Amino acid sequence: MTSNARVVVIGAGLAGARLARRLEELGASGGTSGAAAVSVELVGEEEHRPYNRVLLAEVLAGRYAPEVIALPAPSRLTRARVTGIDRATRTLHCADGSVIAYDTLVLATGSNPVLPPLRGLFGQGGHELPEGVHAFRTMDDCLGLSKAVRPGARAVVIGGGLLGVSAARALAVRGAQVVLAQQSERLMERQLDPSASRLVHRHLTDLGVEVHTECRVRDVRCVGGAVRSVEMSDGYALDADLVVLACGVHPRVGLAQDAGIAVHKGILVDDELRTSDPHIRAIGDCAQHEGTLYGLATPALEQADVLAELIASEAGAAGNANSRYTGTRSLTRLTLTGQSHSPFDLAAFGETEPRPGDDVIQLADATRGTYRKVVVRDDRLVGGVLVGELGTVGALARAWEGAEPLPADGAPLLHLLTNDGGS
Template sequence: MTSNTRVVVIGAGLAGVTLARRLAELGTPALLVGEEEHRPYNRVLLAEVLAGRYAPEVIALPAPAGLVRARVTGIDRTARRLRCADGTEIAYDRLVLATGSNPVLPPLRGLFTTGRHELPEGVHAFRTMDDCLGLSKAVRPGVRAVVIGGGLLGVSAARALALRGAQVVLAQQAERLMERQLDPEASRLVLRHLTDLGVEVHTECRVRDVRCAGGAVRSVEMADGYALDADLVVLACGVHPRVGLAEDAGLAVRKGVLVDDALRTSDPRIHAVGDCAQHDGTVYGLAAPAIEQAYALAESLAGDTDGPAARYTGTRSLTRLTLTGRDAPFDLAAFGETEPLPGDDVVRLADATRGTYRKVVVRDDRLVGGVLVGELGTVGALARAWEGAEPLPSDGGPLLHLLTNDGGS
């Protein structure tokens, strides 16, 4: 079977769905090709499904009309056709790669004991709805769970498992939690939140081995020889862009698929957006840049199929995480450079009783970054000041107002 369409989008995640829906609104229908059996969903909210806060259908995205379930196995750039695993072909005039990213599977001994690329029973990545549903089925009160990785995903997974009643140990190789997004003080507050939920956190702790018996995980061994009993192991060691199709097709790839300001790859008829795209040296791996890229590309493709006009110049993205605890939620946000350089000015406001912390970094009278934990009433104003990159008044009053204008601290 061969189907023909002008714009084809590979990937039914947030970037692909946003692009297809925006193109439809602009009168340029696209064919969206997704390989997961589930309805398109917001991957950012998978931890809330695992925690039992949301049912899977709650995080579903509105699916575009032109959605095909297929796994693309190859791109024929000369014939402008896609080859699918079921033997079908899909012709395109413009192709968009929105293939997302894959979880990093660390090189641990015992991880692939069968010789096949299949994880032992009880060991789970945490990237897809199937991963989430598999974990949800396995978790129960008292189950011993080890989460490997203390970044954004690992913290979210540990919190979700603890809320389901699991005995959770989080093993983080770095010296603190979420070290890429947060400064030490904010990391300590995240640690306190997890500890209050009963999570046992080990930092500067490298996992060496996953031990299995009968094909199922039994324990996790640390580099120092200490072993943790485990019924469940969650791999939250980061992600890497899914670029296999692009590489096989001969497109320029470094960490991600290289794109210019028109989000074009090295083949002018092929574009890339979202987690798989590398623009101006950056692979964002966040929702906000994926959405911005999708909107920019939709305007280009709908406006001029022979030469995209809209330009994408990058995203100044903010990381935000809400950890729903047993009582009040725990909110945090981080943007820009949270660690100052010599000569930078730093303003900090902290309230140990309320568990709130706010810090901003100012360089040459411009806000270059900040981190907020607890009450986030000021985050919108601070983010706008950062995104605008305008000089701040020299008296410092407006900056203090931005930090406190919700009446806190």
């Protein structure tokens, strides 16, 4: 890559905004010439300035105003919808007719919400959701829900994963009558073990949320284009003023696919976050590295930092040419807060379910609603889950990330599990 390289980043989410800002910092000096080594343009579809999507539930709960979760924006932010990539000419074509040239292109296109195949969801073959039915992925989704919710409103949240639990909690805090419908047998089953899931269930129930597990929604019923109820697979109907779809996400790979870039579930990248086109990189939710799609904030930020170092170095700026992305050992952390209600904290990392032969240490306090558990295999900490008080999570996560053998007597591990000064 030459100096004054044109780097264009598609996607103004957490990964794209972080990359653009880091490139501006690293590329600010072009060496003896004094000129900027990298010219960065961030292209985003949304009318809002870049924001931290992880905190949308806090905006919905009324804890934060939208501007509070805004991210630092780079100096060049273009609002446009990219419709095509011309790899031969290294240009992007946008819906408004504009064309953007690049030397290096970075795809940080993120992911789209999964819209379940429910009868009545789109009516006469249309693509617009009925009035009262909301996905929960963007700031516009969040603001639409915030405007629609009111005390006493009947809300049905479909999906009991991380996003569904956050949405149900936020709506309950806003005074809605909330029903959460989860198809699998427990809440947040991808992150939590059964004991931790039960505590989350209890927390939501204490807030007035009606939780149904092993429950599949099959139909959305509308009158005059507005939702009125949802029907379960057993025929039972729930009245609804609002329906929130929190059924997961899938990577946005359409632009890459149309341009002939290698895609599996996500856009395939190597340790330099390079796609099958040497001039195109990918990071964040849309990227698939070593068979893994992360879909979490920490890996996205790590990928952005690695790629910033590489691109800056290639352009002759102060980057690290040896920087590589080798994967992320990611911790899931969720704090559910809002208005006068006390916060509910949980964290999970690694393997929370033991294999035969593993050692397990558990501490539970039913009165306080706290739970701590770690899994040890071959004298190494391989996973853990904490609900309630998270004072030990920092020390435990560091022990897990280090993958160092634990002392044989186990006392230091018990200390990590019980010492609340460890965060």
